[in-house]
Amino acid sequence: MKFSRLTRRGILLGLSLPQLITLAVAVLSVVGALYAGGGILLAYTAPIWLACAVLTWVPAGGRKLIEWVPVTFRWAWRVTGGHLIYRRRVVKPRPAGTLALPGDAAALREYVDPETEAAMIHDPHQHTLTAVIGLSHPAFVLLDPGEQERRVTAWGRVLATTCRSGRIARLQVLERTLPDSGTGLAEWWDAHGDADGSWAATTYQELIERAGPAGERHATTLSLALDMKTAARQIRTAGGGLRGAAAVLRQEMTTLLAALRAADLTARAWLTPGEVAVILRSAYDPAIAATLERHGDLGRDLATAGPVAVTETWDQLRSDSAHHAVLWISEWPRSLVYPGFLAPVLLSTGIHRSFSLICTPIRSDQAARDIRKKKTEYISDAAQRQKIGQIEDAGQTAEYHDVLQQEADLTAGHGILRYTGLINISAPSTDELEAAVSAVEQAAIQASCETRRLVGQQAAAFTVAALPLARTV
Template identity: 75%
Template sequence: MSRRTKNNSHEPDATGSELVPVKFSRLTRRGILLGLSAAQLVTVGIAIATIITALYAGGGMWLAYTAPIWATAVLLTWVPVAGRPVIEWVPVAGWWGYRTTIGQLLYRRRIVNPRPAGTLALPGDQARLREYEDPTTGAGMIHDPHQNTLTVVCEITHPAFVLLDPAEQERRVTAWGRVLATVCRSGRIATLQILERTLPDSGTGLAEWWTTHGHPEDTSWAATTYAELIDRAGPAGERHATTLSLSLDMRNATRQIRTAGGGIRGAAAVLRQEMNTLTAALRSADLTPSGWLTPGQIAVILRSAYDPAIAATLERHGQIGHDLATAGPVAVNETWSRIRTDSAHHAVLWISEWPRSMVYPGFLSPILLSSGIQRSFSLICTPMRSDQAARDIRKKKVEHISDQAQRAKIGQIEDASQTAEYHDVLQQEADLTAGHGILRYTGLITVTATTIEDLDAHVAALEQAAIQANCETRLLAGQQAQAFTAAALPLCRQV
């Protein structure tokens, strides 16, 4: 399935004493003509051509003979399945059948013949990724030679947003808007990914607290017992970890890369400039970047995503699992609606509709603060250049006006949703004219569980949490493996 996203212009408000509600643009559902997509127009054309040919050839009898053809075309065009016309499922099912035939739904790690040095041991399209360690910062950079991108990951710490007073929340929202505006103005950023994960608590925080506040010289029974209890403490809860991934578009930065020396070293030098700019913007927004992750730290995140059972062990023991060459899964089995990796089952949900009404910035709290569910929430932001955004907005305006004229000719009434989409386009044009950036958002949620029964229960619970957040979610059927890499890994991958 092609990636469908929300277009939303970011317009930071002046800092005020009250929290200001915001509104997302609607997900456009317009087609090429009268709301029909290209595939629907093809099937409609087949149905009309068949009916006309039958009427000219033999009248009503031939119309009955050709009924299976034009009736099937009509069903493919207008009958919905899981919210989409049947014809739009044909490419998904066809690609799924092809992958099933050639055995791409199963992945097994090659033990005797490992992958070449410098590559990531990941399944599917991610096998082409290459690792590069920046000699200046020590950061691990992931190079995609096909997409011409170079990605770096940073861990972010921040206070609990929901516990702040409204004035402080509004100030932080405005500051975060400036961070996104910085990304939009760069022109060299391909993708910005915010990944928020729930992880089992390994007890490391307790151990660090005891090291800081405890008294090693105290040999009393209580102190000894307390130290042993903390030392043996295993996962007793869950914690939240947030990473921010920045992907450099090497095509748009060709001139700067050539000036910096060319090749991967030149790209790393250009990416360092973007890293410094983003770090300064994050600190001005009262977010604390914990440093750009090394290849070993990225390896731990990848290993924990595919093998959640080992996550606590990797955190407690310093250097175990700090090798990108072995950080991938040992086995992956993909089915139509879920994916099975080393020690867990996963399902990926797509946020197909953001809130249509005015909501406050903390509207995602029911999803992000859901307890007892291991999940990853990934927000993929794709900045659009000003000239590209202007062309896209002009194209949408022309399409809306043309569709409105066609509906008026055939006597079709324009509904409220079409009017709202047109007003969103006008608002985006006004924001772009005022100097704001245009971001394209994609929200993905990965649900993880040890059994299929628990997975189904957790997916149902998160779907209800999304309803409380005024969002609509859809299970990404037929593409779970690709969606998992985009939703659970901080590599700025696309679906």
């Protein structure tokens, strides 16, 4: 399998809109100075056009300096407004039906579907309604290559189903590592063990009690987000409001379940509000995850599932019992790789992390228009570069071939999706967090991926990378 390259084309000659603006300011200042006052006025305006030139061409952290300007201004606005610190008001309860989450996620609302008893999360800002389902599957890396290829093809049909619907805003696959509470081993011993009081039985039982909580397990969820704007007509037909949106989402849930069964994925029941609350609480407070699993009645209220305190810094996030850092997969493999190429990242041991893959489906007609537009832009840029004598870049040629491949896949009946990969790493202290981040970065290199640490937006990125809410950053 092979991924398309991240498009780095600009509006004109590879320059983005901010670069074109600063370049235009520099050119206008130079031309105006030459016409108005000659060399003396050109010297006076030197700070303006020199600063514009530096902002346009000098890179920093993988971006041009002008692209850091909006990020810096937004960060300064959040610092002065006190938006980096969240403290829960213990004596003031949350309004009924809301989620106790910090930041813009505080606007999320809970709706319980009366037919499936599933927890549906309504996002009034992004106009989506999201349902979450748990998945179980065999170890993919242990399957033979033929079976792996068959399962990849079946998963492709699942994604194509979401593209044909036209009402799905996003599909999120969230894979988390959780501390094992040891309940599985204890239940196995109770069912199959022989507690006869012998030395062997006593030693074995003590070993289970010690080794169980020290292990870890993997949990996978799939979040389906309905675009309420696109499905507005169907929602009105179903009665309008959240009840009508829930009826439309149930139809998509049924279609997705059928596609998952055809792909040999074992789908459990749609998560209830209590189960979603445990996931949210465990993400912000990893130290309590094992306790919540052992005691099934604790922490199963969405109104109290959020964190008690959150402090955001430029490149980290501190919540109740852990420090967090979010990495963005900025480059997927550029060469052909096996389907299990992410195994070094997903199977890394001793690291508490969550991997989130956000799939944004594009309707077939819209995807065809986008592909035609990209082809026209590539051909126009190539003609413009040829006129000015600029050498053709191999990366630009490869991007054009990726567009042609997408067109061929779309013609063959496949779906076109935009992928966003985020990795959240959690640790009890800052030093352990940095060590874990370094280990995950090295694992990503082994997986032929390039990762970048998100800065100035760790809080928003955490809600995407660690929570099954199908949001975007």
